[in-house]
Amino acid sequence: MKVCQKVRAKGTTTYNEVADELVAELCPPGAAASPDQQYEQKNIRRRVYDALNVLMAMQIISKERKRIQWLGLAAPPAEDSPDLEQEKADCRQRISEKTQQLKDLVLRQIAFKNLVERNKALEETEGPPEAGSSVQLPFLVVNTKKKTVIDCSISSDKREYLFNFNDTFEIHDDIEVLKRMGMTLGLDSGTCGEEDLGKAAAMLPPSLAAFIEQVALEAAGALDGPEPSPDRLDRPLDQLETTWESP
Incomplete structure (x- = not known):
């Protein structure tokens, strides 16, 4: 989500720019030389790389060499909405019928x-009822x-x-x-x-x-x-x- 928000805010950016900003935000300053901190920074950069690949596979971003371009979140097809509404109405009707039963x-x-x-x-x-009554x-x-x-x-x-x-x-x-x-x-x-x-x-x-x-x-x-x-x-x-x- 953080990678998606970064690219969306910038419109056009690069992997290094996104990774550097997230490292600066998530890693406390003054501890860059410690082994644990170096490992954490490398881990963040790997996560950024993986996240960019996922966004690119979902066609939310495009990548040409080092340049990353924001395309936008895909909206569901308009023709699916009536079908979903009808399915929802059918489910409500079945629930109502079962409740009445x-x-x-x-x-x-x-x-x-x-x-x-x-x-x-x-x-x-x-006493018991009479016959026929x-x-x-x-x-x-x-x-x-x-x-x-x-x-x-x-x-x-x-x-x-x-x-x-x-x-x-x-x-x-x-x-x-x-x-x-x-x-x-x-x-x-x-x-x-x-x-x-x-x-x-x-x-x-x-x-x-x-x-x-x-x-x-x-x-x-x-x-x-x-x-x-x-x-x-x-x-x-x-x-x-x-x-x-x-x-």
């Missing part, structure tokens, strides 16, 4: 563990108005279902229902208190403690979002009545 898995884990605890507590006080995971809830006409078609192998509605409707998966039931301890809605946060952290590996705090803070900061659409149904999903009819 981890958040979904964490909330699902907490919801399932809370559901298991709730069901165990209910069984201890009220429980819903198995995974499931989907279709929510619509009572007067909506629904046409349902089922494939022969019962692996595909086709629904047609003549009015608006909503479809919620099991994790959404568990969120509405409070099984995620308010981590998704920004209403998670200190006690619930500690309970949620205890359900996860210690390495995720900081992440769960981040999820809670982000959700709390998102409370000032847009109001829900008036077309959405206001009745909580955990209060919906389910009726099963034989085909």
Whole structure:
């Protein structure tokens, strides 16, 4: 760096000029006759020679006989910049997607563990559920108005279902229902208190403690979002009545 700075400041110079100045700067005066000092001066001159060869190989300087000319530091090609910016944006997008996936898995884990605890507590006080009164995971809830006409078609192998509605409707998966039931301890809605946060952290590996705090803070900061659409149904999903009819 010192050799580069010297040549850059001078513009045009020679090896001896650069070496002499660096020897004068780096070696204390009055000790030129000592063997150690002579060795140090020769070492500095060798380093200057090596540094000049490196700068010349990088086309930062040019050399013609004893004359050394400063050319300048090479700037990266302009066409590389958009590619690097795009690569950076792609990396940020992948990180964001992976973070969201981890958040979904964490909330699902907490919801399932809370559901298991709730069901165990209910069984201890009220006994096991009656046959046909429980819903198995995974499931989907279709929510619509009572007067909506629904046409349902089922494939022969019962692996595909086709629904047609003549009015608006909503479809919620099991994790959404568990969120509405409070099984995620308010981590998704920004209403998670200190006690619930500690309970949620205890359900996860210690390495995720900081992440769960981040999820809670982000959700709390998102409370000032847009109001829900008036077309959405206001009745909580955990209060919906389910009726099963034989085909």
